Amino acid sequence: ILFTGEIDHWAAVPFLSRARATVQIVRADYRKVGLMTDRIFEATIAGTLCYADNRIKGIKDFLPKGLLAANGTEVLEIHDSMLDSERRELFLKQEKKLAKHTVKNRWDQFERLCR
Numbered sequence: 001i002l003f004t005g006e007i008d009h010w011a012a013v014p015f016l017s018r019a020r021a022t023v024q025i026v027r028a029d030y031r032k033v034g035l036m037t038d039r040i041f042e043a044t045i046a047g048t049l050c051y052a053d054n055r056i057k058g059i060k061d062f063l064p065k066g067l068l069a070a071n072g073t074e075v076l077e078i079h080d081s082m083l084d085s086e087r088r089e090l091f092l093k094q095e096k097k098l099a100k101h102t103v104k105n106r107w108d109q110f111e112r113l114c115r
Contacts (some may be wrong), residue, residue, distance in 0.1 A: 009038060011061035015048035021079055023072075024063075026054035034058035044098050051075045051089055062101070 011105055016022055022043045026035065043050035051112050054068035066081030067090060069075045082090070 007041070010056055010083055012038070012042040016043050016048045016105045019046075019048050021049040021051060021075075023075060024050055024056070024059075026053070026056060031056045036062055041098060045070075046093070049087060050094060051079070064097060066090045067094060075093075075115055 004015075022039060024037065024039050025034060026037060030037075031053060036059075040050050040052070040062055050063060051067050051069055052063050052068055059068060066075070066078070066086075067080055079087075
């Protein structure tokens with residue numbers, strides 16, 4: 001495990017492409033309203049699994065259940081117990097979930113909320 005702290009956006013994809021996985025960590029106020037950071041999208045572009053806190057509001061719309069955990073210990077248990085083929089299957093589910101989060105779809109959602 002290597003914790004590097006924050007990574008600039010320009011460096012995230014090259015860095016994450018060398019990682020086996022990353023974790024979506026958000027502040028408590030973000031967690032309550034379901035505000036995701038770019039990390040989920042950067043990880044997916046890089047071909048890397050992205051685990052997340054299962055308490056983030058709406059996280060199941062972004063990541064499959066198999067990538068959600070209650071804490072760091074659970075993330076390690078989940079990751080270490082999987083075969084490479086299972087990790088690949090989860091990554092494909094991650095890609096599929098994020099595919100619907102296009103700029104157009106998000107804009108349409110914003111317009112509906114403004115009405």
